[in-house]
Structures are given as C-alpha cells and as structure tokens.
Amino acid sequence: MSKILIIAEHDGSALNQATARAVTCARQIPGAHVTIAVFAAEPAAVASAAAVLAGVDAVVTVASAANGHALAATLAPQVVALAAGYTHVFAASTSFGKDLLPRVAALLGVPQISDAMAVEGAYKFKRPTYAGNAIVTLEAPADRILVATVRSASFEPAAGGGSASISAADVSAELPTHTRFVSLSAAPKSDRPDLASAAKVVSGGRALASKENFDIVYSLASKMGAAVGASRAAVDAGYASNELQVGQTGKIIAPELYVAVGISGAIQHLTGIKDAKTIVAINKDPEAPIFEVADFGLVADLFVAVPEIEKALS
Amino acid sequence: MRKILVGVKRVVDYNVRVRVKPDGSGVALEGVKMSVNPFDEIALEEALRIKERGEAAEVVAVSIGTDEAQQQLRTALAMGADRAILVKVTEAVDPLVASRVLTEIAKRENADLVILGKQAIDDDAAQTAPMVAALWGRPQATFASKIAINGGTAIVTREVDAGLETIEVDLPAVFSADLRLNEPRYVKLPDIMKAKKKPLDVVEFASLGVTADVGLKTVFVEPPKPRAKGIVVKDVAELVDALKKKGLV
Structure with a gap:
C-alpha cells in the first residue's frame, strides 16, 4: 500500500489551497493512505483545516518554536525523520515546496520528481519539461521513498467534509542554526482573490x-x-x-x-x-x-x- | 571570502521551441542553438559582482556535460570567471547526480559560496541548489533577488509566492539565482580572446566516485496536448457577449 506524507503549506494560521490540490494528486494513487504533516509553532488551526479535507486519512503535527517560519534547512531534517514509514513524500510545487523537497530528497538519497502533473501509477508520473513543450513520463524505483512536488494547476483542490484524526508526532532531529528568518514583505492583504487559486x-x-x-x-x-x-x-x-x-x-x-x-x-x-x-x-x-x-x-x-x-x- | 563556485549548464537556447521526437525517446536537439542556462548567467554575474566589490578572490565556473559544454564554459570565462572545470559525462545526468558532483567539487575546491541558477530551462527541475546544500550540509537561499555579504554571513532576499522573504545564513552556503537578482553583462570581443587563455580543466566523471544511477527512468516523452483553436472577435461587444454566454462574466 502507498503511504503518502504531504507536507502542509501554511502561513501559521491558514492552510494553503495548494496542499488540497496535492491531496487530490495523492488520492489518484490506487489504495493510497494520505497523511498531512503540519510543521508549525502552533499547528492547531492549520491541522483542523487539513483534517476536514476529503481523502485525508490522518494529520500529524510537529509543534516547535523553530517551525514558526518555514525554513527549508530547519524543516528538512524533521521531514526526513518523519518520512520513515511512508512510501511517498509530497508537497505542492510552490516556492515553499520547491525550496524544501529537493533538500529532503537529497538527505534521503533519492531523486525527486518535480511538478508531477498526472499520476500513471504509484511510482509513475508525468511532468512538464522545456517550459511545458515536452511532457516526460518518469518511473521511480518502488523500493525507495518517492519524493515529488505536485503541479497545482493540474489538480483540483480536495473538497471538504472529511474528518481525519489529528495527532502530535514526536520527531527527533538535530536542527541547524545556520539559517535565520529575518523578515517577510508580503503584498498587503486585500479582498482580491489569490492569484494561484483564483477562478x-x-x-x-x-x-x-x-x-x-x-x-x-x-x-x-x-x-x-x-x-x-x-x-x-x-x-x-x-x-x-x-x-x-x-x-x-x-x-x-x-x-x-x-x-x-x-x-x-x-x-x-x-x-x-x-x-x-x-x-x-x-x-x-x-x-x-x-x-x-x-x-x-x-x-x-x-x-x-x-x-x-x-x-x-x- | 576566497572562492565562489558557479554552475553553468549548457541548455537549448530559450528562444528555441523544442520538438519532441516522433518515437517518444526525447526532444530533437540536432542543430538546435545551445546557450548558457539564463539563470546560470545571472548566478555568474552575481559572483562576478561580489568579486568586483572585493568580497571574493576567485570565481570558478563548473559545468557537467559533454565536451561541447566547453563552449558555455568559455562564455563564462569571457564574462569574467577566473577558471573553469568541466566534469565530463556522456549523457544528461539527474539533478541528484549533478548535485553529488557539484558537492564533491565544492569540497575539493574548498568553496566559500556556491551560486546556481534557480532552475535550468530544459528540465525545469529546480532541484540542484537545495540538493547541493543538503549534501554539503550547508544553508541554502533559493530564488535570491538580492544578496549582501557581511563577512561570515550573508543576508539574502528571496522571491517567494507571498512576496519577498529575507533570511540570514552563515557561510559557506548555496544560493540560487532568480530573474531579478541582476542583469548579466554582455560579453565583449576582447574578453572572448582573453577567455581562450584562461584555464579550463576537464575532469572525468568516473574520477569523482559519484554514483550515476539514481533509479529514475524516463519512460516516454510526448508533446503537450494542443489547445482547441480559438476565434478572433471583431470588437469588445462580441467579446463580452461570448464571455456572458459561457457564464464567465
């Protein structure tokens, strides 16, 4: 059975819709068991949002002050520690996923499939290359963890109505101190829809x-x-x-x-x-x-x- | 800082519209114009500017490719890299293999900083910078749009989906260059002549002790599904009418 771990993307309070799209990709793998991992300083709100996504079987939280800001160098060793026991590690192919997952893959010693756009099998995916002008079907070995980022535009977000269990995971990993968050200058919040998910x-x-x-x-x-x-x-x-x-x-x-x-x-x-x-x-x-x-x-x-x-x- | 390592990948020029081979084995590269990956040019430009500010002593360009990649390394030397290393392979390597190679070179060269493009415009994988950082056990700052070196640390502004994020990292570190980090310089003819005399070392891939097989198999390559042909409307009224009919406005 495929046990898929999806790393939640969030801003500390809200779950990014791209994660719900990654869930849809994961669900297309036959017999998939889908777990969402929430790394945060206070993961409760994001975990609740993840738990109601249809098709999610479990939500695990890793609460730590070090996870207050999503730094790949800090998150990667924790994801690696959590990944044991899973067959797949997914994240959305956003700036968050693109930063984090290759670091995870390298630490696991496995290749990564970037921008998975279609599921052809548990270890077989299509992805775009050459600015989308050549679509490649890739097959990864089934005896290793498969790390992939999911191309958000290729999958609808998972609907609500789910009720996955939420539990706290005990992750022991040595966290580096060589990378420090300084600031985020985000566009001012407006009533305008978000570009990535707008209709x-x-x-x-x-x-x-x-x-x-x-x-x-x-x-x-x-x-x-x-x-x-x-x-x-x-x-x-x-x-x-x-x-x-x-x-x-x-x-x-x-x-x-x-x-x-x-x-x-x-x-x-x-x-x-x-x-x-x-x-x-x-x-x-x-x-x-x-x-x-x-x-x-x-x-x-x-x-x-x-x-x-x-x-x-x- | 003593040394900056920059990755230089030979890729199909960004103006070329590639064609998939009818047998699904890959894209047709025969007679196609090849160039330095545009993001690698930005990475190199940044390294050169750091050196020109007196904050680094040497810039080394590294490519992993066939002998033909020497052309792109000569371009890098003409832009201002001090020397170049070609790690010779017979076919394209997976980003994980490329990362193992670059990590090995970074260690051998005792590099203080590695700057790579945020992605190569052929495979669009965007994996190598974080992978090198992981294998080397160093900080990473991907999608960099501003880099300031302060002795043993650097402040990097990153282009993220939410806006601009600034982080501080200890050096050595691995950065990946985004579009707006800088505008690469044009190569002048005298520089091309000078570049011919700069050292370009060729290293056999086999000598690095790097595992080439990562188990990922390319099964098939196909062109994207074409979009249905659209229509040209004669004026705004017709356009708005068409969109209303589809319930889009």
Missing part, C-alpha cells in the same frame, strides 16, 4: 508601458472579481510586483478565465496559463503568439478596449 485572472504585460497604466488591469480585475497577474516583462519593468508573475519561472495557474492584456505570449508565459479553461487575449499586434492559445482574441488598442470592457460589464 478569474486579469494579467498585464509590457504593453501597459508604465506602473500607472497598470492600474487599468487592477480596475478591470476589480470589476470582474478577478486576481491580478503579470508577464515577466511587466514585472522586470517594475509595473507589477514579483509575486504576480505568471509563467515558467513564476506561478503556473489554471483559472476558469484568463484575460491577457498587452501580453505578447512568449512560450515562457504560455506555459503558465495553458491549463486555463478560457483564455482571452487583447493585443494590438495580430501576429502576437498569445493569439495561438487564445479562445477569444481581440486585436485592439488595450487602452481603448479595456475601459470599454469595463463599461460593458457595468
């Missing part, structure tokens, strides 16, 4: 031409109840902050609706939006590659079209 996203690109102009992206997003994203070019130019970047090296998302405003559509950007159900592209260049993936393309000056759309939605 609708409006993204702006280089054609916005300034930080001030980028406000029309925010304005349309507000009208639609959408999250805001940006192309790498827009982030590099300082029109939008780094956590809004969508693409190969930013966030990979799968909203119901993705509206690309003034984004030309480099392959590195397209790989981040390919799983969107409906893609709308607004660009004045009819040759822009974004139109190759768009379900609805509008060749127009964005500075005219975007306010018009907003008006039409009023």
Whole structure:
C-alpha cells in the first residue's frame, strides 16, 4: 500500500489551497493512505483545516518554536525523520515546496520528481519539461521513498467534509542554526482573490508601458472579481510586483478565465496559463503568439478596449 | 571570502521551441542553438559582482556535460570567471547526480559560496541548489533577488509566492539565482580572446566516485496536448457577449 506524507503549506494560521490540490494528486494513487504533516509553532488551526479535507486519512503535527517560519534547512531534517514509514513524500510545487523537497530528497538519497502533473501509477508520473513543450513520463524505483512536488494547476483542490484524526508526532532531529528568518514583505492583504487559486485572472504585460497604466488591469480585475497577474516583462519593468508573475519561472495557474492584456505570449508565459479553461487575449499586434492559445482574441488598442470592457460589464 | 563556485549548464537556447521526437525517446536537439542556462548567467554575474566589490578572490565556473559544454564554459570565462572545470559525462545526468558532483567539487575546491541558477530551462527541475546544500550540509537561499555579504554571513532576499522573504545564513552556503537578482553583462570581443587563455580543466566523471544511477527512468516523452483553436472577435461587444454566454462574466 502507498503511504503518502504531504507536507502542509501554511502561513501559521491558514492552510494553503495548494496542499488540497496535492491531496487530490495523492488520492489518484490506487489504495493510497494520505497523511498531512503540519510543521508549525502552533499547528492547531492549520491541522483542523487539513483534517476536514476529503481523502485525508490522518494529520500529524510537529509543534516547535523553530517551525514558526518555514525554513527549508530547519524543516528538512524533521521531514526526513518523519518520512520513515511512508512510501511517498509530497508537497505542492510552490516556492515553499520547491525550496524544501529537493533538500529532503537529497538527505534521503533519492531523486525527486518535480511538478508531477498526472499520476500513471504509484511510482509513475508525468511532468512538464522545456517550459511545458515536452511532457516526460518518469518511473521511480518502488523500493525507495518517492519524493515529488505536485503541479497545482493540474489538480483540483480536495473538497471538504472529511474528518481525519489529528495527532502530535514526536520527531527527533538535530536542527541547524545556520539559517535565520529575518523578515517577510508580503503584498498587503486585500479582498482580491489569490492569484494561484483564483477562478478569474486579469494579467498585464509590457504593453501597459508604465506602473500607472497598470492600474487599468487592477480596475478591470476589480470589476470582474478577478486576481491580478503579470508577464515577466511587466514585472522586470517594475509595473507589477514579483509575486504576480505568471509563467515558467513564476506561478503556473489554471483559472476558469484568463484575460491577457498587452501580453505578447512568449512560450515562457504560455506555459503558465495553458491549463486555463478560457483564455482571452487583447493585443494590438495580430501576429502576437498569445493569439495561438487564445479562445477569444481581440486585436485592439488595450487602452481603448479595456475601459470599454469595463463599461460593458457595468 | 576566497572562492565562489558557479554552475553553468549548457541548455537549448530559450528562444528555441523544442520538438519532441516522433518515437517518444526525447526532444530533437540536432542543430538546435545551445546557450548558457539564463539563470546560470545571472548566478555568474552575481559572483562576478561580489568579486568586483572585493568580497571574493576567485570565481570558478563548473559545468557537467559533454565536451561541447566547453563552449558555455568559455562564455563564462569571457564574462569574467577566473577558471573553469568541466566534469565530463556522456549523457544528461539527474539533478541528484549533478548535485553529488557539484558537492564533491565544492569540497575539493574548498568553496566559500556556491551560486546556481534557480532552475535550468530544459528540465525545469529546480532541484540542484537545495540538493547541493543538503549534501554539503550547508544553508541554502533559493530564488535570491538580492544578496549582501557581511563577512561570515550573508543576508539574502528571496522571491517567494507571498512576496519577498529575507533570511540570514552563515557561510559557506548555496544560493540560487532568480530573474531579478541582476542583469548579466554582455560579453565583449576582447574578453572572448582573453577567455581562450584562461584555464579550463576537464575532469572525468568516473574520477569523482559519484554514483550515476539514481533509479529514475524516463519512460516516454510526448508533446503537450494542443489547445482547441480559438476565434478572433471583431470588437469588445462580441467579446463580452461570448464571455456572458459561457457564464464567465
């Protein structure tokens, strides 16, 4: 039987939805027994949220002041200590999972499957390479722990309604002191949906031409109840902050609706939006590659079209 | 700080749209333009800037690849690396193997800092920096967008999903470079000439005592499923109408 340990991602109080998506991936392994591990200073709230996810069999908590901030160097030896007795260790392929899991895999002496996007068997997964242009099926040895990060955009979040048991795990691991948390400068909390999990996203690109102009992206997003994203070019130019970047090296998302405003559509950007159900592209260049993936393309000056759309939605 | 080690991977150029071979054995690389992994260029640029600030004495570029990877190491030397090491392999290695190699080189070279790209744009695995840090028993600072060296420690700002995180680590350590860490310099012709005279050592993989087999098998490689062809709408009214019909707005 596959015993799968999923490392919960959280901010100290709320469970990240990406973890619920990793649960869905784990459940697709036949006969899987799924455990979520919560490493935190005070894990109770996050553990409760994890326990109600459908398909979760158990939640274990590792409470320690050292786990107050998620530092890979501190968490990895604890995950390794906990991993004995499990066949798989999963985490979401977010900046948290990408930082932590390779460290865990190396300490375990096993390879890692990054960005698992489809389950082909307990030890067989598909993952994207070359910015999503080549999909590789990989098979890992069944006699070792399999470490994998799960591509969030490929799996729906597990529903609620579960009632897993919660227990405290006794983990003895020597924790390093060579890595210290200093600060986190997060985007101010807003009513806007989170980019990684939003049903609708409006993204702006280089054609916005300034930080001030980028406000029309925010304005349309507000009208639609959408999250805001940006192309790498827009982030590099300082029109939008780094956590809004969508693409190969930013966030990979799968909203119901993705509206690309003034984004030309480099392959590195397209790989981040390919799983969107409906893609709308607004660009004045009819040759822009974004139109190759768009379900609805509008060749127009964005500075005219975007306010018009907003008006039409009023 | 005495020495910074930088990883340099030879990859398909980022402008190339790769094609999967019809037999599913991999991607077609014949005649395709190859370059230094863009994130490795950023890693190297950062190492060079640290050296130019007088905070490091030497920058060593390391690649794991076939003889052809010497081209990318020459580019690294032209950018300003002092010397280069090619660990010669006959085929691509798993990130865990690459990490074992880089850890071995870091130990042999007695490196004070290893800077790698946050991911290579071919396999997109994003594993090597944390793996080297783990195997070497050192701190890691992945997705770095700002690095400040203060003697025996470093303050690193990281691009994380929530925003920007700052951590402090003791050196030696392993960093991985994110996009906005710096803008790599252009190589000038005289530097290319100078680079030809810089030392480039070739080390046989077998001499490092590293296990090559990690048990991960590539079963099949296929192209992604194409998206259904979309339509071009004539104006905003048609667009909004179409979205309303789908219940999206």
